[in-house]
Every structure is written in structure tokens, then in C-alpha cells.
Amino acid sequence: MWTFGGTAPGPTLRGKVGDVFEVTLVNDDEHLGHGIDFHAGSLAPDRPMRTIRPGERLLYRFRAERAGAWLYHCGTAPMLQHIGNGMYGAVVIDPPGLGKVDREYLLVSSELYFGTPGSTAQVTKMRQITPDAWVFNGIANQYAHRPLTVSTGERARFWVVAAGPADGIAFHVVGTVFDTVYKEGAHLLKPGDPGGAQVLDLAPAQGGFVETTFPEAGHYAFVDHDMRHGDAGAHGTVEVSD
Ligand SMILES: [Cu+2]
Structure with missing residues (x-):
């Protein structure tokens, strides 16, 4: 690399x-x-x-x-x-006035291309967007093996940046509803609003954050809901305990 x-x-x-x-x-x-x-x-x-x-x-x-x-x-x-x-x-x-949360994470999403850097085989995969994996923070499935940990009722903030280089992301946390969505410099949703959100969608190079609370103990998967990505490395687990 x-x-x-x-x-x-x-x-x-x-x-x-x-x-x-x-x-x-x-x-x-x-x-x-x-x-x-x-x-x-x-x-x-x-x-x-x-x-x-x-x-x-x-x-x-x-x-x-x-x-x-x-x-x-x-x-x-x-x-x-x-x-x-x-x-x-x-x-x-x-953002000015950013509220306090109990847990805060940063997930940088990207494709992962194996092979000799710059080789014809690797560059062909890049051009065809057929990576070996889609990943959070550089490693496939790492948070499935080492879950993020949260206590029941805690508020968590997930910063997400889509590094690409070709694909964006549809960030979703199974079993939760986002009450806060901040994308590209603006709040799309705040806790007092009646609506909720299910995905933070980011094109390559975009960023933002979402917040949610976890209602009860359990294992909440977080995924890139483009399932080609989610099934090939871009998923993890939030382990919530009492
Ligand atoms: Cu360089």
C-alpha cells in the first residue's frame, strides 16, 4: 500500500x-x-x-x-x-455548539484493492470497481470481530467519511433510527424533529455524522446498505449491554 x-x-x-x-x-x-x-x-x-x-x-x-x-x-x-x-x-x-454524546466513533469507508500497487491487475480492478473488499477504517469486517461497545440508553455519534475512490456509502445501523443527521455541513435532522432517518448517504469524498440511542441490550449491525459492499467487508457490530 x-x-x-x-x-x-x-x-x-x-x-x-x-x-x-x-x-x-x-x-x-x-x-x-x-x-x-x-x-x-x-x-x-x-x-x-x-x-x-x-x-x-x-x-x-x-x-x-x-x-x-x-x-x-x-x-x-x-x-x-x-x-x-x-x-x-x-x-x-x-460544528459550533456540537452536543455531548456518550460515545463517538469515526468510520472512514473505502474500497480495498489487493495486489501489487500500480500493477495492471490491480489497476484493472480499480477501473472496474471490483475491489477485494469494502471496508471501514481500512480493514474488512474488523468491527464484526471487535465490536464497538455501548451501554443501553447511551447516545452514540458516528462520523462517516467516504474515501472511495469510486464508491460512496449508505450508512445504516440495524435496529436503530437516527434522530440526528448532519451531512456536508448542515443538519438534515435534529433530535427535536418528528422525523427519523435510516441512512446517511455519502458520495465519494463526502462526510457527516449521525446520532442514535440504543434502546436495549443486543447486537446491532452497522453496514453499508449497498449490499454489494455490506456483504464484502463493510459491516460491523455495535454491542450494547446493560
Ligand atoms: Cu500519492
Whole structure:
């Protein structure tokens, strides 16, 4: 894989509106150029998003002017391969007045492509969107094996960012109704509203969060409700106990 800092997704950045982020990118790849593109800030891409060669470094400084769950990714062409090999991550900028919750999670969804990075076989899978798995936080089924844990009646917030590079997500938690949906910088639903929601739908590079409470003890699956994805790695479990 190609990564930011050795993991896919790369490190999560968290802050509030007005925060300034300074990131130093060092390209320690022996052969390929790489770069970085933070969706969370506005600036001229020319210098900060430029591709740097092996051994080079750059300083990327941006101010988070607006709240949201933002993608960052390598901006070097072909981005299908650079993102598809793991060069993506999330920046979470809290909306002003964001309420307290008992549990908070961040799930970055993506496709996972095995094979030698950049090989014809791997790139063919990327172009045809036939990944080896669809995953949350880089690993297929990891939260089925290690469930997220919540106590009965607790409020949980799930931040979700869709890294793609090709597919979005339909995030659903079996057995729950979302009373809060925040997508791309705006609340679609708040706890006092009469309606509820079942899915947070995100196109590639979009982000948001949902909140819900778990009414009783049990095992609540969370899935990408595009079942091609949910059945192939993009599912996990919330284990709720009294
Ligand atoms: Cu790259």
C-alpha cells in the first residue's frame, strides 16, 4: 500500500472552526511522487497540493473556516491509484455548539484493492470497481470481530467519511433510527424533529455524522446498505449491554 504515516486511513485531524492546521508532508517513497489535498480548507492548490519527489518535503497550512467531516487524500495523478492504495484520511471540524454524546466513533469507508500497487491487475480492478473488499477504517469486517461497545440508553455519534475512490456509502445501523443527521455541513435532522432517518448517504469524498440511542441490550449491525459492499467487508457490530 501507499499511505500517510503507515496506516490507511492516515491520521485523523480534529479541531474546531477557526483552527489553523500545519502539516509537514515528507515523501519517503523510493520511487513515486506524492502530494496531499485537504478538503477542509480553501487555498490555491498550486503550491501546497503540488507533487513532491522522493526525499522532498512540503508544508501545508490551512485554516478550517467551516465545520464538517472532510476528506484528505493524495492529489498526485492517477488519483484512482493513489487513493485506492490507501492515501486518504479524515479531518473532523466540529460544528459550533456540537452536543455531548456518550460515545463517538469515526468510520472512514473505502474500497480495498489487493495486489501489487500500480500493477495492471490491480489497476484493472480499480477501473472496474471490483475491489477485494469494502471496508471501514481500512480493514474488512474488523468491527464484526471487535465490536464497538455501548451501554443501553447511551447516545452514540458516528462520523462517516467516504474515501472511495469510486464508491460512496449508505450508512445504516440495524435496529436503530437516527434522530440526528448532519451531512456536508448542515443538519438534515435534529433530535427535536418528528422525523427519523435510516441512512446517511455519502458520495465519494463526502462526510457527516449521525446520532442514535440504543434502546436495549443486543447486537446491532452497522453496514453499508449497498449490499454489494455490506456483504464484502463493510459491516460491523455495535454491542450494547446493560
Ligand atoms: Cu500519492
